[in-house]
Amino acid sequence: PLAATGELVGSAAAARSAVVAFNVITLEHIEAVVAGAEAAGAPVLLQVSENAVRFRHGRLLPLARAATAAAEQAAVPVALHLDHVQSDDLLRQAADAGFSSVMYDAARLPYAENLAATRAAAEWAHARGLWIEAELGQVGGKDGKPPLDAHAPGARTDPGEAHAFVADSGVDALAVAIGNSHAMTERTAALDHDLVERLADALDVPLVLHGSSGVPDAELTAAVAGGLAKVNVGTALNIAMTDAIRAHLTAHPEAVDSRKYLGVGREAMAQEVERLIRVIGAPAAA
Ligand code: G3H
Numbered sequence: 001p002l003a004a005t006g007e008l009v010g011s012a013a014a015a016r017s018a019v020v021a022f023n024v025i026t027l028e029h030i031e032a033v034v035a036g037a038e039a040a041g042a043p044v045l046l047q048v049s050e051n052a053v054r055f056r057h058g059r060l061l062p063l064a065r066a067a068t069a070a071a072e073q074a075a076v077p078v079a080l081h082l083d084h085v086q087s088d089d090l091l092r093q094a095a096d097a098g099f100s101s102v103m104y105d106a107a108r109l110p111y112a113e114n115l116a117a118t119r120a121a122a123e124w125a126h127a128r129g130l131w132i133e134a135e136l137g138q139v140g141g142k143d144g145k146p147p148l149d150a151h152a153p154g155a156r157t158d159p160g161e162a163h164a165f166v167a168d169s170g171v172d173a174l175a176v177a178i179g180n181s182h183a184m185t186e187r188t189a190a191l192d193h194d195l196v197e198r199l200a201d202a203l204d205v206p207l208v209l210h211g212s213s214g215v216p217d218a219e220l221t222a223a224v225a226g227g228l229a230k231v232n233v234g235t236a237l238n239i240a241m242t243d244a245i246r247a248h249l250t251a252h253p254e255a256v257d258s259r260k261y262l263g264v265g266r267e268a269m270a271q272e273v274e275r276l277i278r279v280i281g282a283p284a285a286a
C-alpha cells in the first residue's frame with residue numbers, strides 16, 4: 001500500500017534501523033524496487049530526483065503516477081519521496097503528485113542562505129502535510145561533479161551547526177556529509193563513525209545518508225547502528241541494470257525485443273534492492 005515517508009522513517013529510527021530510498025528513473029526501476037522490497041518483506045521509499053524529472057522532459061507526473069500505482073498495489077508499505085529539489089516550481093508539485101515528502105537541497109548555498117531557503121521550504125511543506133529533509137555540509141558528486149571531494153576541509157557536517165540549522169529551519173530530517181559522496185561506482189567510501197555519533201547526539205531528527213552506493217556493506221551497517229535512518233541508493237541500481245543489459249546484449253547480439261533486455265535489467269535491480277534492504281534495513285541486534 002501507499003504509505004507516508006514520515007511514518008516509515010520514524011518507525012525505522014525508533015527501531016534503530018533504516019528505510020532504504022531508491023532513486024527511480026524508469027518504470028523498470030519502480031517495478032524492481034517494489035519487487036525487491038516485497039522479496040525482503042520490508043517497507044521501501046521510491047524517490048524521484050529533480051535530475052530524473054529533467055530526464056523525463058521536465059514532467060513529474062508520468063513517473064509519479066506509475067510510482068503511485070506501483071505503491072498502491074505493493075504487498076509492503078511504499079512511500080514516494082521527491083529528491084534533491086532545487087526548483088520551487090517542482091517543490092510545489094509534490095503533494096498533488098502523490099509524494100508525502102521532499103528533500104529540499106540548498107546545500108550549495110552559504111549557511112545563512114541555505115537556512116533561509118530551507119526554512120521557507122519547510123514552512124510551505126508543513127502547511128501541506130509534507131515531511132521535509134534538507135542538507136547541511138557538502139555531499140560531493142552532484143550534477144556530474146567529481147565524486148570524491150568528500151574529504152575536503154569544511155565538507156563535513158558540523159554537529160553544532162547542524163543542531164542550530166534543524167532548530168531554526170524546522171526540517172524533519174537532515175542529510176549529512178560524513179565521508180560519503182554521490183555517484184561512486186566503487187564501494188570504497190570510509191565513513192566517519194565518530195562524527196555520526198556526535199551528529200546523532202546533537203540532533204533529535206533522523207539522519208539521512210546520501211551517496212550510499214559507494215559505501216561498503218559493513219560501513220552501511222555501522223552507520224545505521226549509529227543513527228542513520230534513511231539511506232539513499234541510486235547508482236548501485238544503475239550499475240546492476242546496465243551490467244546485466246550489457247552482458248545480455250553481448251551474449252545475444254541479434255536481440256531486438258526490448259522486453260528481453262529490460263527484463264534482465266529489471267531482475268538484476270530487484271536482486272540488488274533485496275540484497276541492500278537485507279544489509280541496511282534489518283533491525284539492529286539488541
Ligand atoms: O539522493 C540520492 C542518493 O544520494 C543516491 O546516491 O547514486 O551515489 O547512491 P548514489
Ligand code: ZN
Binds near residue numbers: 084182210211232
Ligand atoms: Zn543524494
